Every structure is written in C-alpha cells, then in structure tokens.
Amino acid sequence: MSKVVVLTGAGGVLCSTLAKALAKEGRKVAVLDLRKEAADKVANEIKNDGGEALGVAADVLKKESLEIAKKEINEAFGSVDILVNGAGGNHPLGTTSNPHFSKEDLENKAEGFKTFFDLDSEGIQFVFNLNFIGTLLPTQVFAKDMVGKQGCSILNISSMNAFTPLTKIPAYSGAKAAVSNFTQWLAVHFSKEGIRVNALAPGFFLTEQNRTLLTQTDGSLTERGTTIINQTPMGRFGEPEDLIGTTLWLCGEGASFVTGVVVPIDGGFSAFSGV
Template identity: 80%
Template sequence: MSKVVVLTGAGGVLCSTLAKALAKQGHKIAVLDLKIEAAEQVAKEIEAEGGTAIGVIANVLENESLEAAKSKINEALGSVDILVNGAGGNHPLGTTSNPFLQEGDLSSSVEGFKTFFDLDPKGIEFVFNLNFIGTLLPTQVFAKDMVGKKGCSILNISSMNAFTPLTKIPAYSGAKAAVSNFTQWLAVHFSKVGIRVNALAPGFFLTDQNRTLLTNTDGSLTQRGQQIIDQTPMGRYGEPEDLISTTLYLCDDASSFVTGVVIPIDGGFSAYSGV
C-alpha cells in the first residue's frame, strides 16, 4: 500500500538513501532539506527511477517553514503517513579539543584549543536545538495528519553514542540521548491514536560532516578514525545501505506491534567493552 513519507534532512547522504529505498517500495516521497537544490536533486533521482517524489525546502527549527512545507506536501501528495526525522548534526563550538582533561590544558596557548571550560553555550544550544527541537517541531507539524489513521509511524534518528557517550562531543551525545528518550516518550503518548514511534541509532558512517575528522586526504584513517574501527567488532564503517532494511521494517506494517525501540546499527560498537 502506497503511503506518503516525509523525510527531513533528506538532501544528505544517509537520508537520501532511505528516501530512495522507501520510494522503491511504492511510497510517495517528500524530500525535505534546508538546501532546496539538494532536496530537488534527490527528488529528481527518485523520479528518474520511476518513483514519485517532490523536493521541499524546510527549516526544522522554524514552525512557519514546516507548516508551509506541509501545505505543499498535502497538496501534491496527500495526507502524511510516515515521518523520518533525519535532520541533525554537530558543531565545533560544542566539542573539546582533547578526549581527556589534563592539568596543562588549562594554560594552553594553542589557537582554537578548547577544554570543557571553554565550550560555548551557543554552540551547545545549536546542537541541542538541531537534534532535539529539530525532531520535536516536525513531529508536531506532520503527526497531526496521522492521528486516528492506520499504518502510521515516526522514525527518529538517534545515535549509538546515546547509549555510551563518545569523548570530545558532549553536546551531540547529550542531544542524541534526548532523542532516544523522546522516542520512548512519544511512543507511549501516541499509543492510543495509532502512531508508532521508533528510532535508529547509527554507528559510524562516513558523511560530508565527519569525513575530514575520520579520514585523511589520501583516504587513510586519522587516529580517531582508526580508534573507531578498532572499537567496532565488524571492523568497518557503515554504508548508507546498511540502514535500509531496519528502516523499511520499522516503517512497514510488519512491525505493527513494535513501538518505543531504539535499534543500534553500528557493527557492534555499542556492545563492545574494548576487552
């Protein structure tokens, strides 16, 4: 059965892959992104493969922008059945330079060096807003279409570091933990009106945001990149396609009794103690 699927942040590597996979299931796809060019490009690629899609500009932190996007989607595709909250990310101002605080760090004169005490509240606020508020607001707007219908669901994007926080990125880890908690809260809250709510918790996937952090210009791994592979039992980074099967399952009626779960897709990273 064809459904109307809205994906935020779908101009990016991961969610564009999910958008195309859902389109191949016969669903009508609304590709939302802050960059309209990216959204329209993904929509064109879906249509070139015989699918139905539209690209729509949307800022997940602005209710007015989301309402305008919803009006376009309702007019072009119909009432929304599935929402994938894919928009998210980190910011350097919410990141420490070193994984562990050393006494000498407090007197460092290196330009741009940041300890925990130097973290910018604005940077941390940006990360929390993008990941948490950027999940809450689209849900408020698009879930209204789902109330009382059958086969509706919401899929949030958490992270394996919501289970155990990574070093250096307290804002991102905390924000994704909030997304996981919110997923469970929403699952309970929407349980009487026919809306299921679940989340993916991806491990390490190479994207435009983290590629320079994890790989060198020659394609070799940085120190942090190698550390990640060493802590991943399956010994590799995830591929965007690794997210498809779980996404299709959670968005399909085959998972009609599944709600409130957060599924790690991380090659065993979150399960490994390092010993």
C-alpha cells in the same frame, strides 16, 4: 493506497539513501531539506528512477516553515503517513579538542583549542536545537495527519553515542540521548492512536561532517578512526545502505507491534567491551 513519507534532512547522504529506498517500495516521498537545491536533486533522482517524489525547502527549527512545507506536500500527495526525522548534526563550538582533560590544557593558547571550560553555550544550544527541537517541531506538524489513520509511524534518528557518550562531543551525545528519550515518550503518548514511534541509532558512518575526523586526505585512518575500527567487531564503517533494512522494517506493517525501540546499527560497537 500508496503511503506518503516525509523525510527531513533528506538532502544529506544518509537520509537521501533512505528516501530512495522508501520510494522504491512504492511510497510517495517528500524530500525536505534546508537547501532547496539539495532537496530537488534527490527528488529528481527518485523520479528519474520511476518513483514519486517532491523536493521541499523547510527549516526544522521554524514551525511556520514546516507548516508551509506540509501544505505543499498535502496538495501534491495527500496527508502524511510516515515521518522520518533525519535532520541533525554537531557543531565545533560544542566539541572539546582533547578526549581527556589535563591541567596543562589551561595553558594551551593555540587558535581553536577548546577545553571543557571553553565550550560555547550558543554552540551547544545550536546542537541541542538542531537534534531535539528539530525532531519535536516536525513531529508536531506532520503527526497531525496521522491521527485517526492506520499504519502510521514516526522514525527518529538517534545515535549509538546516546547509549554511551563519545569523548569530545558532549553536546551531540547529550542531544541524541534526548532524541532517544523523546522517542520513548512519544511512543507512549501516541500509543492509543496507533501511531508507532521508533528510532535508529547509527554507529560510525562516514559523512561529510565527520570524514576529516576519521580519515586522512589519502583515505587512511586518523588515530580516532583507527580506534573506532578497532572497537568495531565488524571491522568497518557503516555504509548508508546498512540503514535501509531496519528503516523499511520499522516503517512497514511487519513492525506493527513495535514501538518505543531504539535500534543500534553499529557493527557491534556498542556490544564490544574492548577485550
């Protein structure tokens, strides 16, 4: 019997790629996104390629919205077997302008310039909510379908900066560290029911959120982009397709005794000492 997979944030580049890969494996895929048109676009692409998919609008920060989405999915496909918590992101209000603080920064009055002391608590809260609460609430809603069944799993999306925080993005780094910790907690909590919980920790992948930080308009690298590539042994940014193999493994029966792990997919970035 074909397993039912729910992916949040699946209108984006990375999770839409995972949705299509899971559909090609014969799963029934529910594509969830805050933007209905984005969810439908991915679902239609899957269906046009011969797969089974459903585009659903859902807000991962509102449990009622997720409950409505679950009802729609259950009616169309049946109960959920696999959940991929892909919704997440950063916010400029939780980001410093410079990687290192100097006292001269306190005199910088340029518009948009932010030191640690200027970080906005609402912006930081938004980042934590989107990444952590946006993982917790979908798990509360969809994991109920997994109780009492075999071969069910949850896959969270952490980040390599959960291991070592990157400069300038304290909110995002902290939020993803919380996702990694929560992954381990859930793995233990659900272990007696046989629900496996793991996470991917992507390194640097070019997305619409970070493209302007890492590349110039002509496609050349920014200073930060150059630093990243120089610190990445494989010498390139990740491609969405680089996440597929690990996703299929962790969501499949081949990983039947694997739970509570966070797998870096970063081209060796986290293994490189810099020398």
